[in-house]
Amino acid sequence: MFWWILTACISAINTIVYKKLLVINTQNKISSIGLYGYMCLIVVLIIGIIYVVYPSSITIDFSQIYTSFFTIWGIFLFSVFWMIANIPAQIAYRQEKISVLTPFAETGRIITLILGFFLFANTSLVTFSFALVSAFVLVWASINFKSFAINKYCLFILLTWVIQSINTIIAGYIILKLSTFSFIFGVNIIAVCITLFYMLSFKRWELVTIPSQTTRPLLGMLTLNNLLWLVSYTITLYLMKELGIVMTSLLGMITMILTILSSYIFFRDIPTRKDIIVACIIMLCVGGGTILQ
Numbered sequence: 001m002f003w004w005i006l007t008a009c010i011s012a013i014n015t016i017v018y019k020k021l022l023v024i025n026t027q028n029k030i031s032s033i034g035l036y037g038y039m040c041l042i043v044v045l046i047i048g049i050i051y052v053v054y055p056s057s058i059t060i061d062f063s064q065i066y067t068s069f070f071t072i073w074g075i076f077l078f079s080v081f082w083m084i085a086n087i088p089a090q091i092a093y094r095q096e097k098i099s100v101l102t103p104f105a106e107t108g109r110i111i112t113l114i115l116g117f118f119l120f121a122n123t124s125l126v127t128f129s130f131a132l133v134s135a136f137v138l139v140w141a142s143i144n145f146k147s148f149a150i151n152k153y154c155l156f157i158l159l160t161w162v163i164q165s166i167n168t169i170i171a172g173y174i175i176l177k178l179s180t181f182s183f184i185f186g187v188n189i190i191a192v193c194i195t196l197f198y199m200l201s202f203k204r205w206e207l208v209t210i211p212s213q214t215t216r217p218l219l220g221m222l223t224l225n226n227l228l229w230l231v232s233y234t235i236t237l238y239l240m241k242e243l244g245i246v247m248t249s250l251l252g253m254i255t256m257i258l259t260i261l262s263s264y265i266f267f268r269d270i271p272t273r274k275d276i277i278v279a280c281i282i283m284l285c286v287g288g289g290t291i292l293q
Contacts, residue, residue, distance in 0.1 A: 007235045008254040012261070014228040015098060021221040022094040028218060032087040037195030039086075040188040042226045047185050059179040062186065074174045075183070078167050079190040085163040088156035096153035104157040110135040112165035116245030119169060131250035134285040137278055171237065172245050180237045184230070250286055257282060 025035055051058055092101055113135055117128045174183055239248045257279045 007232045010232040017225045021225050032090045036086045040191035043188045058181040074170050075186045078170050079187050085160045089160040092153040092156040101157045104154040112168045130285045137281050
């Protein structure tokens with residue numbers, strides 16, 4: 001539980017930093033793909049620096065990658081899906097409030113939970129039940145039943161997390177063969193190569209040019225954003241390997257509560273009564289799924 005609370009705190013802060021990054025980027029007009037490429041490049045540089053300075057602290061070993069056809073293509077597909085999911089996410093977080101988007105960001109877990117339960121062995125039925133209840137409560141809370149209308153930016157986030165749920169299943173299989181840092185390093189290297197290929201093919205270098213007057217704040221926010229993401233995602237992959245996808249998804253719903261709280265603290269984005277009720281139900285489900293598993 002400690003590790004997920006820590007991860008949830010970091011993820012919540014990361015969401016705030018990510019929104020700040022997108023606000024800064026509106027001045028630079030770097031394309032979504034270009035910004036995504038910078039994010040992946042910084043992750044590669046961070047891991048590379050840590051590996052050079054403290055080689056014993058992380059493991060990067062691709063010797064197992066050739067033993068499985070799925071591992072090679074899985075990493076490639078993960079990178080492509082991740083890039084596709086990142087584009088609508090940037091649009092949504094740039095235009096909409098975090099508290100509005102957060103419940104939709106969690107609904108993709110339903111697919112992750114169902115696929116994780118049926119595709120991975122030794123998953124607790126009790127934990128799966130609590131997790132499924134939590135996920136459906138989030139869906140219920142996200143829909144306006146009076147007008148049956150859903151904000152288009154919420155649909156963008158929903159699309160993002162449907163794609164990310166598929167990526168979670170892919171990651172669940174790959175980390176059984178590769179170390180966490182090998183997987184993250186490999187995914188980001190491929191993503192940088194895809195971005196470079198895109199820019200070379202269409203010769204749109206102006207879409208990745210950073211104006212000199214905003215270089216420092218943009219790179220600073222990029223570095224902070226990706227450092228926070230690297231820490232939280234590394235812990236998430238470790239927990240997936242140790243606890244399984246279903247239990248990890250259930251614990252991950254704590255992030256919603258902390259994200260709404262952080263959004264209020266930093267942006268005075270006041271949550272609705274429904275958000276508060278949903279947050280309480282989520283906490284009860286997390287407690288029940290953890291204790292009764």
